[in-house]
Amino acid sequence: MNPTTMTAPATKRGLALRLKPADWPVFALGSLLAATIATGHAMVTTPGVALSGLGILIAVVVLAFSRRQLRADRRSDSFTRLATSLAIATVLLGLTADAMLLAAAWIVSGRLMAGLIGHVGEWSEARDAARRATIAFTIGDVALIGAVTLLSIAAGSSDIVAIRSVAVGSSSLLTTAAAFLLVIAALARCAIPPFSNWLMRSLAAPTPVSALMHAGFVNAGGFLLIQFAPVLEASPHARYALFATGVVAALVGSAIMLVRADVKGSLAASTIAQMGFMLLTVALGAYAAALWHMVAHGLFKAWLFLGSAGTISTRPTRSKGLAQPWPALIALATIVGAIFLIEARRADALLPVCLALTALLSAMAVASRSLPRGPLGAVVALMPGALIALNAAVLVLMTALQPDAAQPLLSPYGQLGILSLFLTGWVWQQRIVSGEQALPPSLFARLLHAGNALTTSTPVSTTVIAKD
Known part of the structure; x- marks a missing residue:
């Protein structure tokens, strides 16, 4: 038997391992991104670079973390494929110059995240969380498709630059309707009330999934509105609606944080509040501040979630509040x-x-x-x-x-x-x-009920628990 014959089976096996059918969607998505860049259908914008860079950085860190965290999980390969695909879809979302392709990347990223949320398929909580996420994402997808369709009709093109130039100073009914649809799509992706339920129920997902979700995925709503800023500016009513929902989200998220005893539940409520702050900043027109908020929040929240893995403490922790004055x-x-x-x-x-x-x-x-x-x-x-x-x-x-x-x-x-x-x-x-004042019992009960209504997790007295 000659050396060529001996190495042939090994070579075939290596190709077979590299070209598993499950890997084909990842390669297809990567090929679409490469083709978009190669054919000149990509553009470099500040929000696009911010979202793409954040998505890549978070994905790299989370994938490195998951090699240890999910080493005993038989679905770890599936997680790696979905997380890699999500990173590619995020880059495509941030860099594409075509509104239709942006909508496609938006839809794909939502389906990938729903799959990640339902990672532990045998848990009824995970299946229910994935189902609720799919419903919320579908509402946002339909809204975005409607907005992109109306804007493409108004501009006579699906090119984002053309859409933005036509929208400047426009007060047409099409532009106004598109602005409200863009707001709905952003609210669903950012888990702003009434779409917060999917985010709070996603606590059944593993910690790496939570890091991907809270640090990168939810920020796409802010990117979308900044990318189509002229459309939003053309409709003051849509901006006021966005501002009002942002204020509500900031207040609701901050209030629920006060009564959550579990680490991940408290961080999820914090994300709702932070997304509210980001969107009200967008509504005010302070796009630079909103972009920096998006990046800083993503990095900080990834660190917090990855650090929360396996946290169990029954000892009272030192108060992080500030005493008067x-x-x-x-x-x-x-x-x-x-x-x-x-x-x-x-x-x-x-x-x-x-x-x-x-x-x-x-x-x-x-x-x-x-x-x-x-x-x-x-x-x-x-x-x-x-x-x-x-x-x-x-x-x-x-x-x-x-x-x-x-x-x-x-x-x-x-x-x-x-x-x-x-x-x-x-x-x-x-x-x-800081412990200087207690919530009124009636208010505490209402907030606790509101938090429990958003998630299947039930706070356990004052014990701090984070499920992986």
């Missing part, structure tokens, strides 16, 4: 900063910028409670300040790359009023988190 002082400093921005005529994105400032000042105050002594303590003390500087620099860069709306939705003083309401609620929330 710190919350009140931070709120006062934020209001003073907001007034300064108004006087300096730099207040177009007043609400999101000041909320980000509040979050960073809070992080600085929390970190200062446990600073080690010596040089290390000094370095740690400087980190929040460095984060503030980094956020300011990135926001300036984002503003240069992604112009905000020509006409803000609310005046600076209108944003100041809403900021004051948010800060009042935040100060009250800090009193509860």
Whole structure:
């Protein structure tokens, strides 16, 4: 037997392993992305690069994490294929120059995520979560298809650049209807009420799936609205509706966080709140701030979810809330900063910028409670300040790359009023988190019931549990 004969079977087996039928959809999707780029049907935009880069980075990190986390799972290969396909679909979604192809990538990514949510197929909870996700995604898909169809008819082309140019200054019925349909599609993808149910029930999925979902997948709604920003700007009513739902989501998500005892459930409620903040920022026309929020939230939430895997603790944890007078002082400093921005005529994105400032000042105050002594303590003390500087620099860069709306939705003083309401609620929330004040029993029961209505998971007293 010659060497060629001996190696032939091994070569055939290697090809067979590399070309499994289950891998064909992944290769097909990759080929479609390559063909889109090669034929000039791709374009580079700031929101597209942000979404694509975030999707690739999160996918790489999660796949590396899943090699250990899912090493004993007999479906680990299926997870790898679906996660890889989702990353490819996300890049296609972010880079395509054709609205019809964007809609196709949107639909495919939704079906892939539904498959990932139902990863543990023998669990009734996982099957129910996948079913509810499919229903919510289908509503968003139909809305997006309708929007793309109307916009293509109005522009006479499905090219996104042509659609955006025609939509500028347009007040036609087609553009208005398309704007509302785009809002519905974004709400479904971002799990904004009344579409929050699918996200909360997805806790039955493994931790790597949750990281992919909360860190990357849900952000596509913000990308969609920024990509079609001229359409949204042409319909003030659609912007007001988006702003109102964003405010509701931020309040509902923040409230449910207070009564969730499980780690992943609390993080899921946090995602609802954060998506609400992102979409209200888009509605205000502060696209640069919304994009930076999308990227920063994605990276931070991926870290939180991957760190939550297998967390079990029955010991009371140290409160992360700030005791008085710190919350009140931070709120006062934020209001003073907001007034300064108004006087300096730099207040177009007043609400999101000041909320980000509040979050960073809070992080600085929390970190200062446990600073080690010596040089290390000094370095740690400087980190929040460095984060503030980094956020300011990135926001300036984002503003240069992604112009905000020509006409803000609310005046600076209108944003100041809403900021004051948010800060009042935040100060009250800090009193509860720090243990200085308890939620009224009736309100606690209502929030607990609302949280349980959104998910099959039931909080267990005060024990902190995260299911993988």
